Amino acid sequence: MRGGGVGKRNPAVLAEGQPEPFLEDPGDPPDWRQEFGRGAPIEVDIGFGKGEYLLALCAGHPETDYVGIDYDRGRVWKLRDKIVRGNLRNVRLACGDAALLLPRMFVPGGVRSFTVNFPDPWPKRRHHKRRFITRKFGELLASRLEPGGTLTVATDHRPYADVIIGELSAVKGLEPDFGQPGFATALPGRIETLYERKYREMGRTNHYMRYHAAAGCGRADDAK
Numbered sequence: 257m258r259g260g261g262v263g264k265r266n267p268a269v270l271a272e273g274q275p276e277p278f279l280e281d282p283g284d285p286p287d288w289r290q291e292f293g294r295g296a297p298i299e300v301d302i303g304f305g306k307g308e309y310l311l312a313l314c315a316g317h318p319e320t321d322y323v324g325i326d327y328d329r330g331r332v333w334k335l336r337d338k339i340v341r342g343n344l345r346n347v348r349l350a351c352g353d354a355a356l357l358l359p360r361m362f363v364p365g366g367v368r369s370f371t372v373n374f375p376d377p378w379p380k381r382r383h384h385k386r387r388f389i390t391r392k393f394g395e396l397l398a399s400r401l402e403p404g405g406t407l408t409v410a411t412d413h414r415p416y417a418d419v420i421i422g423e424l425s426a427v428k429g430l431e432p433d434f435g436q437p438g439f440a441t442a443l444p445g446r447i448e449t450l451y452e453r454k455y456r457e458m459g460r461t462n463h464y465m466r467y468h469a470a471a472g473c474g475r476a477d478d479a480k
Contacts, residue, residue, distance in 0.1 A: 307335035377416035401469035
């Protein structure tokens with residue numbers, strides 16, 4: 257389902273060329289060639305927050321098409337307004353639980369890269385079950401990546417970094433790009449999020465985990 261259910265909108269921002277966000281289960285994977293009017297690679301930003309990272313990617317790489325997913329409907333609409341004002345045509349947005357949306361939005365092998373920036377570490381033990389990055393979720397991402405496609409996760413929380421490494425290392429078909437301890441503390445050329453830059457300026461260490469999909473990932477029989 258596109259749009260709806262968000263109250264009165266300013267007609268000025270409902271510009272032609274930027275469809276309404278996906279606000280509910282689309283049912284079947286969209287035809288992204290039709291959505292974007294071309295056959296460009298698809299990259300996905302999961303949990304885009306304020307959206308500055310996604311906007312910079314779209315503006316800096318017009319040859320690539322992007323899909324941003326966030327569970328907060330207000331953030332989705334605010335970012336859409338910025339996209340329209342910036343006349344960015346290579347991005348679409350979706351609102352909801354990424355674990356539920358991903359298998360309904362992308363066919364196996366249909367995504368070149370996934371990025372998850374600074375997911376909530378839920379540091380208290382009783383909240384660990386709420387953590388976003390799990391082996392099961394990693395298997396879902398791996399099934400949607402094209403061979404050689406990448407998954408990048410960033411966190412400033414070292415204990416959570418270790419947990420993420422443990423969960424993703426158990427995913428068949430995902431191969432780490434970094435050796436022990438399993439992360440890098442800088443990625444040359446990376447666009448920084450607002451929080452990322454803030455943490456770095458505060459002297460906190462950011463941890464980056466990157467994996468690539470081995471040959472054989474993204475087959476139709478891997479779909480969940």
